[in-house]
Amino acid sequence: MARLVFYHHPQAENFSLKFSSVSLGEIQSLREQSAEPTKLIGYPFETPIYVLYEGDTEIESAEEIDFDKEWLSSRISDLPRAGQVVAFRLVELLEAAVDVREADEFRLYKEFEPKKIHEALNHTSWRKSVPEVAGEVMSNLILRHSLPNANHRTGIAMLQFCIESVDPDFTMPRTHVDDDTWREWVDPYIIDSKRLITVRRNNLRFKKLKELDIDLVERKDGIQIRLAEFDLDMHWREALSKYASLHETHCTEFAQAVLKRAERDDLLNQPGPTKQEFITYLEEGLVERDFREMF
Known part of the structure; x- marks a missing residue:
């Protein structure tokens, strides 16, 4: 079975994946250093993986739009x-x-x-x-x-x-x-677009997940990113351009x-x-x- 982690926190879509580690101590230390609100998920794989999520804005209803x-x-x-x-x-x-x-x-x-x-x-x-x-x-x-x-x-x-x-x-x-x-015919274009822009901003985070034997990252709306399909091993500036x-x-x-x-x-x-x-x-x-x- 494919090993999957969430890109957006399942209960708080304004929190996104920032760090991952097999060390709970490392993640807790990073959490203490973060200037943003955080949430933590421990994924119960055979070797547990801990993922820290950060969020900086509250989700609002469009009823508030003016x-x-x-x-x-x-x-x-x-x-x-x-x-x-x-x-x-x-x-x-x-x-x-x-x-x-x-x-x-x-x-x-x-x-x-x-x-x-x-x-x-x-x-x-x-x-x-x-x-x-x-x-x-x-x-x-x-x-x-x-x-x-x-x-x-x-x-x-x-x-x-x-x-x-x-x-x-x-x-x-x-x-x-x-x-x-x-x-x-249009949704496949939109879904692939969202995959590309998510990988573009997160190549190094996803590279770390891949090194931890994660196969899939799922962002909101159920869109899954299969890490093996993307080149992640590059400087983040190169990823932005590519x-x-x-x-x-x-x-x-x-x-x-x-x-x-x-x-x-x-x-x-x-x-x-x-x-x-x-x-x-x-x-x-x-x-x-x-x-x-x-x-």
Whole structure:
């Protein structure tokens, strides 16, 4: 039977795996040194393994969300215009996602970090092919994780807008989360994306688990990461770069799949938008859009 440990604490999803050891004394010492709240799990394998989890924010209900215009303006005023426009649309998308689902069931896991949106735009290679630009936009927004939740769903929406900025008549394949067909072909992309970004941030922690003969790490939503399938033996900076590149390729492949499913092969090799064309579309082409229809 595969040996499995949890990445997020089973009773507290805002606590994530930080250290592991066969020595309870070592883990207790690390716990005493931690400046963050901690939780400890002992896994009763033949040789017990102890895992320390740290958490720095409380999970909140989306009922607490209040992104009014004054609050948002104060948070994004220091951003360049492009970053402000994307941040504004991302917040609208988040609010739409909350509206579609029960607000008390929609969880907020972190603070809103709008500066990361500006970073995402700066790391996008504009005027490549449509799927490359759209894939990079999606990947960069997901990797920087600027929203409190729904970064994958809003990232997919931004991919859609990126394609629409080239062809406003583009029809996105159905994206409703309660649609079985959507889940069948999209969920595997989202799940693999979450695996990549989790390994990217934790290669050394996962390397230690692998050395302790752990086979699987399970993050929230039941997503399992089989450690043998990933290269973990590298400096953490190298892992950040390598897995960011793999994630970008993964999102570009998703963009290609979207175009093929929409029967728009004509856009596969067409040049994507410039940064300004994308921002102009977000600012002027979506004024009457009801984003709830996308979720």
